Amino acid sequence: MPDTPRLILVAVAWPYANSPLHMGQVAGAYLPADIFARYHRMRGDRVLMVSGSDSHGTPVTVRAEAEGTTPEAVFQRFHRTFLETFEGMGISFDLFTTTDTPNHHAVTQDMFLRLREQGFIYEAEQTLLFDPKAGRFLPDRYVEGTCPFCGDPGARGDQCDNCGRTMDALELKDPRSRLSDATPEPRQSTHFFLKLSAFNERLREWVEPQAHWRPAVKNFTLGMLREGLHDRAITRDLTWGIPIPLPGYDDKRIYVWFEAVIGYLSAAKEWSSIQGTPEAWRDWWENPEARGYYFQGKDNVPFHTLIWPAMLMGYGGLNLPYDVPANQYVTMSGSKASSSRNWAVWMPDYVSRHDPDPLRYVLTAIMPETSDSDFTWAEYVRRNNDELVARWGNLVNRVLTMTRRNFEDRVPEPPATLAPESQAMLAAVDAAFADVGGHIEAVQLRSALGAAMGVAQLANRYLDERAPWVAVRSDREHAAETLYVAINVVSGLATLLQPFLPFTSREAWAFCGNAGDIQAAGWARSTVAAGTPLPEPHPLYKKLDDALVDDEESRLGR
């Protein structure tokens, strides 16, 4: 039974609303967050899982101009595709909002003003490149030119892809704007800066004792602290974004990287208002017992281990992250996902053609928790057929069809005392709840799934050893015991697998004769009593044909 309910904030990366989600983002953040949230809900904990569309930023504006539409229209379009993907994949947000709500604007402006009052935000002049034709300041990435180090003519303002050196965009020779091809000119502009340098020591003292952080996350963060944090400009010369809450800055906006992370807080407040309990968010943000887990891809680590904590420290009174279980990348058939080369599996496409649970299964099995991992469609088909269908789906099917045929569609009556191997089998399932749960709490989801699937293998072995298909003709009570135990094992496994495979686990659980909602049944085996009527089952998973591999691979890079 669950002990006292815990407060768990599941904070998930805010996707940038200028393209649909691809598989790598699901594997890196949304799926692990969902598994984690589902487990804690079953355990009886109070979970708040939030995120939203990052609707601001230069690429959104640029895309809008290219399409002759507004930034609002662009981000709203992708926001809808995100919601459809989450629905189709069973990603169970309590709230998935956007950064373009009045609430988020207000929370951001409050944080801005408070940090400024505390002296952590100051104003300074900056020299930036201005595109006279497009009439706007350019982010470094939007400037191209000749690399001052190696002479490569295709260098970008932030980095040269040829020699790998980083630079200031002002150092580029023969600079030209990627927006208009005009020659950018340096101009002075006044901006607000976040005083990150003031937090270096406090952050180090906070990060160093975090023994439960992943080594990659912790080492990377400490490395940056060792080098020393620089203050960063948090405003831009833009008109699409959150206004600066001070007079005289109409042509400037608060920049995305500063305000997007505030979304975790503003979304919690928005959710509370929607629930009709406007103060509820305080439970996750002010109670020191509450834990916030921030699910990210590795490229997002510094924003969640340094910048956001610094902002929270400066603001005061709010919980810092408990863990930032950032994942590495999932590559596609050996190469990094890329929008421009269309080297990715786009989630709207996947959802339109396939079932959610097989992908959830495969992505969890290869989840890049320690190093990059590779997705191939051949591996997808193999794991579906050999593991989901053969080991788990087939276990459910063989147990239930055999029982129904031989015991009048009901759970058979076991003897008063179970055989030692039957007791051991049930004990193994019960023990798996602590084992799988422990792995999930440590955010080791690949191990957690492996432990659950290991029980399915034990169950197949148990069946094979007791051979109820033979016993049913000679020793009916022996067969009755085996199938009674097997059904209860399947019932327990359905619960164990629910965080990973929510759609099919619900079915498997009901096939065992369980009534009600699997989510409400809790993180423990639901015992099915003898005599319980068994509904007619159907296979949980489809066996996939190898032709799918060629079909899907032909879509890559096209």
Place this chain on the structure above:
RNA sequence: GGCAGGGUAGCUCAGAGGCCAGAGCAGGGGACUCAUAAGCCCUUGGUCGGCGGUUCGAAUCCGCCCCCUGCUACCA
């Protein structure tokens, strides 16, 4: 260039000082037949990137080198 992660069986990956280095798949063999010809048992296969070092003992710690990936902070 700097920082971080990784290089372990044919393939995809676990393991982070000490039982003969593991799993799944692929390969070989077997008993069974309830089940989506699925499941179960046995089995072939590895100088754990290279070279040195520490240790009674090293994939596991240290140093140097080679290779892959990511980040390098006004893209979020």
